[in-house]
Amino acid sequence: MTEGSGILVDNSDSQVVMNNGISNVAVDGIALTTAQEGGHGCTGCQILLNGIRTAGRAGISLAKSGGNSDGFDIGTISRTEAPMPYSSRPMLHIHLLGPLRSQLDDEPLRLPKRRDTARLWAFLLVHHGQARQRDEIAAALWPESPQARFNLRHNLHALKAYLPSADGAEPWLLLDRESLAWNPRADAWIDLQAFESALAAGPGSLADAASLEDAVGIYSGELLAGWDDSWLHSARERLLLQHLTALEHLVRLNIERGAGQHALAFAERLVTSDPMREASHRLLIQVLLDIGDRPVARSRAAELRRMLQDDLAAKPDLDTLALFERLEASESGVVLRTPGVTSAIGLPPVGDRVPRFTGPLLGQATRKLLGMSLPCGAVTTLVGPPGVGKSRLAAEMATAGARDWPGGRMWLDLATIAPQTPVSQAMAVALSLPDHLVDDLTRGAEELTSRIERPTLLVIDNADLHLTDLALVARQLLSTVPQLALLVTSRECVGISTERVCPVAPLAVPPEGAFGIADAAEALALLLTIDERLGHGRPPTRERVAALAGAARVADGLPEALLRIAHVAAGPQGDADLIAIGEGRLELLETSGRIDGLRHESLSASIGWTLDTLSPGALLLFERLALFAGRFAVSEAERCCHGDLGSGMSLPEAAILDGLQELAAASMLQVEGIDLPARHRLLGPLRWEAWRRSQARGEATELARLRSALFCRPAG
Numbered sequence: 222m223t224e225g226s227g228i229l230v231d232n233s234d235s236q237v238v239m240n241n242g243i244s245n246v247a248v249d250g251i252a253l254t255t256a257q258e259g260g261h262g263c264t265g266c267q268i269l270l271n272g273i274r275t276a277g278r279a280g281i282s283l284a285k286s287g288g289n290s291d292g293f294d295i296g297t298i299s300r301t302e303a304p305m306p307y308s309s310r311p312m313l314h315i316h317l318l319g320p321l322r323s324q325l326d327d328e329p330l331r332l333p334k335r336r337d338t339a340r341l342w343a344f345l346l347v348h349h350g351q352a353r354q355r356d357e358i359a360a361a362l363w364p365e366s367p368q369a370r371f372n373l374r375h376n377l378h379a380l381k382a383y384l385p386s387a388d389g390a391e392p393w394l395l396l397d398r399e400s401l402a403w404n405p406r407a408d409a410w411i412d413l414q415a416f417e418s419a420l421a422a423g424p425g426s427l428a429d430a431a432s433l434e435d436a437v438g439i440y441s442g443e444l445l446a447g448w449d450d451s452w453l454h455s456a457r458e459r460l461l462l463q464h465l466t467a468l469e470h471l472v473r474l475n476i477e478r479g480a481g482q483h484a485l486a487f488a489e490r491l492v493t494s495d496p497m498r499e500a501s502h503r504l505l506i507q508v509l510l511d512i513g514d515r516p517v518a519r520s521r522a523a524e525l526r527r528m529l530q531d532d533l534a535a536k537p538d539l540d541t542l543a544l545f546e547r548l549e550a551s552e553s554g555v556v557l558r559t560p561g562v563t564s565a566i567g568l569p570p571v572g573d574r575v576p577r578f579t580g581p582l583l584g585q586a587t588r589k590l591l592g593m594s595l596p597c598g599a600v601t602t603l604v605g606p607p608g609v610g611k612s613r614l615a616a617e618m619a620t621a622g623a624r625d626w627p628g629g630r631m632w633l634d635l636a637t638i639a640p641q642t643p644v645s646q647a648m649a650v651a652l653s654l655p656d657h658l659v660d661d662l663t664r665g666a667e668e669l670t671s672r673i674e675r676p677t678l679l680v681i682d683n684a685d686l687h688l689t690d691l692a693l694v695a696r697q698l699l700s701t702v703p704q705l706a707l708l709v710t711s712r713e714c715v716g717i718s719t720e721r722v723c724p725v726a727p728l729a730v731p732p733e734g735a736f737g738i739a740d741a742a743e744a745l746a747l748l749l750t751i752d753e754r755l756g757h758g759r760p761p762t763r764e765r766v767a768a769l770a771g772a773a774r775v776a777d778g779l780p781e782a783l784l785r786i787a788h789v790a791a792g793p794q795g796d797a798d799l800i801a802i803g804e805g806r807l808e809l810l811e812t813s814g815r816i817d818g819l820r821h822e823s824l825s826a827s828i829g830w831t832l833d834t835l836s837p838g839a840l841l842l843f844e845r846l847a848l849f850a851g852r853f854a855v856s857e858a859e860r861c862c863h864g865d866l867g868s869g870m871s872l873p874e875a876a877i878l879d880g881l882q883e884l885a886a887a888s889m890l891q892v893e894g895i896d897l898p899a900r901h902r903l904l905g906p907l908r909w910e911a912w913r914r915s916q917a918r919g920e921a922t923e924l925a926r927l928r929s930a931l932f933c934r935p936a937g
Contacts, residue, residue, distance in 0.1 A: 608781030771803025
């Protein structure tokens, strides 16, 4: 049907209206609006069903609508950013996942001649749309160079000369005297941005199979493969975790749908993406058993046994042992299933979504929290430094009080969602809400009241990057849904009136001079338990107990550091490595790799994920605090940490107190004693990371001089 100068195509599935150069397309409730030049069609534009928000050359994200595109507000097309304007010039395609590469008008584009120029370009692309201070960029890219700002100016000039002419359209870069950013409205497609958008395309980061398949299809390798820049590590870890989580959910979704071969393909890719991850191999074996391929399952189980024994020098964890038992039982015709679980791969039904952790990583002070009641209509927040075991404790608390939650227990890990995903949408998915409540969880709160009629627990893990949004949603939701309780893990509190904050402390460490088994404090007892298991039951010698005690003190009782120490100690040079760790050489823990149950590849990556949330001033202060081997007062920090210590970055003395308060609020700094003035201290692993970063920044020489003047023992 045609009306006037426009074209109207009307049927039950789609509506296309072209009028005065504006094209509105609605397909199955998904709307796309893009400006056209001269009334021409949307060249290269692709419309996908089921909420996949991708649009070819226009580069515009699709958004849910009520099925009518009339009057659609262009500012709400994408939940993540403003749409990119259509342009007739060739689009720039940039790939950051895998090796850095780019194309201009489908032709390969040679990278900048200078590697430093490519590094600057990559830094801006990874942080696309985020204005970063020039000092911060210079310090990240040239941490040891006294000419970092000169290098930045020189390579910025080269980058502007390298990029194609914008021809009057949106510029590639956003510049001012203090900051730089890649323009999110520039006419470019970036695979990293597309990957994150695919994860955020539906009501949550794990919305549906189609968006997840888009995401894993885009992920072609680790971020900037082959590069070893320190600023990449935390982003690389985050993206890999999101990729692995998407693959795991695709496996489970396909098993639930009865698509065993599709589940097998995703499980194989999961193992290929992270071949040393025990949980990935375990999931693959479970899928093989589910589809009835026992011979291949036996072969894969044998490979997993060999990997654990020969490559990792570790015994199978409890879940893997249970799987091996199930495999053996299947040979005798016995079927083993976990009660209450919908499939053999362990996907819990709605209302029982609490992950299982293995290993005794909770101390006596922490275990007291297990019997604590979690009131409905309120938030209970577990706060503590990175690696202290907040997630494990939350899982234990949810499991121990299972009978208290007849409405169910749900788990939401905010570390796995894309940064631009609204917390309300992720919470809606975790609570298994219908589609019409997903767009705005708080507006559907009244309907939620009727849906959640019995006490229900939602655990929100790793809330650090989303505290502002979480506070807003939690305040509105809890005031309307009285039968819902929230248990949150974070470095700092959420900040609402109905919140109860519970600090999570490290394990107790043995005092200096006490290293016998009779003197075993919690940290040493944990190391002895794991050491005996990895040593196949052999009792440790007195010398080894002493070495383990020294390592436990250096780790300051942080469970993640202790677990990595135990795995390093089980290696061929274990005794020598233990002695070196006891002397402060925590860099040896970087060789432990990803350990099943730990989110990060290394100890520095675990700490770095937290440091990325700090302000630049607090981060610089954190690094300089490495000069203090023990407790220090505010006045000592103000005297020693201000000014320029050799990196070209200055920290005003007046900013020291604010920085200390930010670090303490983020659980990165311990405040000890009740007498004034207050005394502060960095935990051993955090101080080691601070010293490592100060070396990379170029301040180690001056810090060493200050440390010598203060009669502090060396940090690293």
